[in-house]
Amino acid sequence: MLDADIIHLRRSDGRDWDGILHVNSEDKEKGLLMLYHSMNKQITRTITVPVYYTGLHSRLVLENQQGNQIATVSRDVEIAIEVEIPAKGYSYFILRKRTFKVKYKLT
Numbered sequence: 001m002l003d004a005d006i007i008h009l010r011r012s013d014g015r016d017w018d019g020i021l022h023v024n025s026e027d028k029e030k031g032l033l034m035l036y037h038s039m040n041k042q043i044t045r046t047i048t049v050p051v052y053y054t055g056l057h058s059r060l061v062l063e064n065q066q067g068n069q070i071a072t073v074s075r076d077v078e079i080a081i082e083v084e085i086p087a088k089g090y091s092y093f094i095l096r097k098r099t100f101k102v103k104y105k106l107t
Helices: none
Strands: 005-010 018-023 029-037 043-050 059-064 067-072 078-085 089-097
Touching: 005 043, 018 043, 029 043, 029 078, 059 078, 067 078, 078 089
Parallel strands: none
Antiparallel strands: 005 018, 018 029, 029 089, 043 078, 059 067, 059 089
């Protein structure tokens, strides 16, 4: 995934978060979202992430340190997520296609 195409989400200015999205629509992991923060206090932000190049256009699974969550892709092929980035730290999310498990079999 680290050698996949990169989308820069926000220019680093030393005052707020910086982020990149690695994308590869051919892999099991469609994207790797990395968010960085260089200030001395934790921040919470709602971030809009373009997911067009991941090939995920309806719903997707975001996996991070706290677990999984489902995100719905907007009409503009973006997702909005609320993230906490620790002081002088980073947060990451892996983007995957949502898979459905069949609980009942029709006969």
